[in-house]
Amino acid sequence: MSSKQNTEINNEYDELLSRLMDGDLDEFSTNRLLKRLDQQPSLRATWHRYHLNREVLLGTSASAPGLSIADRVREELIHTGARPLRRQYWFKVLRPFAVAASVACLGVAVGLQVQQDTNSQSATIASSAVPTVRSMPVMPLDSAGLQAIPASFGQTQVMRSPAPVPIEGLYQELARQRLELYSQQHATEGALHTPVTLMTGTLARAEAESGKR
Amino acid sequence: MSGGSVTDEESDRLLVERAQKGDLRAFDLLVIKYQHRVLSVIRRFVNDSDEAQDVAQESFIKAYKALGQFRGDSAFYTWLFRIATNTAKNYLVARSRRTPWVDIDVDDAALQDGGEQLQDHESPEAAIASQQLELVINKAVAELPDELRTALCLREFDGLSYEDIAAIMGCPIGTIRSRIFRGRETVDKQVAAAMNGEVNYA
Numbered sequence: 001m002s003s004k005q006n007t008e009i010n011n012e013y014d015e016l017l018s019r020l021m022d023g024d025l026d027e028f029s030t031n032r033l034l035k036r037l038d039q040q041p042s043l044r045a046t047w048h049r050y051h052l053n054r055e056v057l058l059g060t061s062a063s064a065p066g067l068s069i070a071d072r073v074r075e076e077l078i079h080t081g082a083r084p085l086r087r088q089y090w091f092k093v094l095r096p097f098a099v100a101a102s103v104a105c106l107g108v109a110v111g112l113q114v115q116q117d118t119n120s121q122s123a124t125i126a127s128s129a130v131p132t133v134r135s136m137p138v139m140p141l142d143s144a145g146l147q148a149i150p151a152s153f154g155q156t157q158v159m160r161s162p163a164p165v166p167i168e169g170l171y172q173e174l175a176r177q178r179l180e181l182y183s184q185q186h187a188t189e190g191a192l193h194t195p196v197t198l199m200t201g202t203l204a205r206a207e208a209e210s211g212k213r
Numbered sequence: 214m215s216g217g218s219v220t221d222e223e224s225d226r227l228l229v230e231r232a233q234k235g236d237l238r239a240f241d242l243l244v245i246k247y248q249h250r251v252l253s254v255i256r257r258f259v260n261d262s263d264e265a266q267d268v269a270q271e272s273f274i275k276a277y278k279a280l281g282q283f284r285g286d287s288a289f290y291t292w293l294f295r296i297a298t299n300t301a302k303n304y305l306v307a308r309s310r311r312t313p314w315v316d317i318d319v320d321d322a323a324l325q326d327g328g329e330q331l332q333d334h335e336s337p338e339a340a341i342a343s344q345q346l347e348l349v350i351n352k353a354v355a356e357l358p359d360e361l362r363t364a365l366c367l368r369e370f371d372g373l374s375y376e377d378i379a380a381i382m383g384c385p386i387g388t389i390r391s392r393i394f395r396g397r398e399t400v401d402k403q404v405a406a407a408m409n410g411e412v413n414y415a
Contacts, residue, residue, distance in 0.1 A: 015394045018394040020227070020228075022368060023220030024390065025224075034236060037238045044241065044242075047246070048245045049404050050401060051246050053397070053400055053401065055249050056347050057354065057370070058369065060253075066342075069266055069270055069273065070244040070245040072270050073241075073277075074237070077237055077274065078237070082278055083278075084233055084235060084278060084279070084281045085280075085282070
């Protein structure tokens, strides 16, 4: 390859550098340029000078022609073999699903816990409110309709009355009510068959006079 | 002029995407591009030139390792300068030195003219070389043909896109692209010669 051809090729890549500076380079040309950097190290120097010239023209930083930070960084990175820690794109994609799954699991767990609490609470209430007694296989009769209730072995739930009253008290109360009833009937019958006394006659007359007025 | 135009960000995006995939050449171009500005920021915290360069090197290596976390929410240079600032502060804490009493904003540090402050810390030889380089560049730009100089200045000073420059100058975009490149190439030849000692600055 002649020197003229070499110069033309070098100029071509220099122009690509110029366009890259201005953000005018497409992806394909950028890849071409980056690959060429390995074969043509002078491109690094040209890139350096292009930016140095720009910095000086704009006055954005001091011009230090011999600055070698880039060389040192490059050597260090090659020597240590450091690579950028890549973002985990799969995690980014799966993150919404992971969040949804977590929320669903949490909901299920909370639901199960609530259900378990409710069951245990109702079981506690039932066990305290409805005692179970061992019963013999008897055939009790319904007091109202004399309908047979099937008897069974094992546990039979018996509803507890809200205010248990002893049977002896019930008999006493019944006797007291009957006594009162007999007393009232006796007083009534007595009053109907007794002759009018002075006192009762006086009262009757007084009432009759007040009624006439 | 702004330190980061839209086209500049596009250029960074292309290189950052490749660097994130582990392309060291792309990151190398980013380091070359920003090493001067990063060093200027660090020199506001660290006076010593060698130490500042060490901190700058560490900043770039940290940035490369953390490049996977860069999501492009901000400009790359803003993200990079934040790393550089934190690295410089950590360096000072590690050395049990006082941090500067001025709180330097990253964006301000990136945009404002840091040349004068930096020159205060440079050696006399470096300062002379820097001034001479400025002379060469300004002279080379001034001697460019009108069409090249106009296109280059609209791009560098005003940060205009190729489309805007083409509209202003009434030329096709391809012509503007070529003019800007030829302008840069002409200036670069003189700068390269100056850096190789082939040009008498006087």
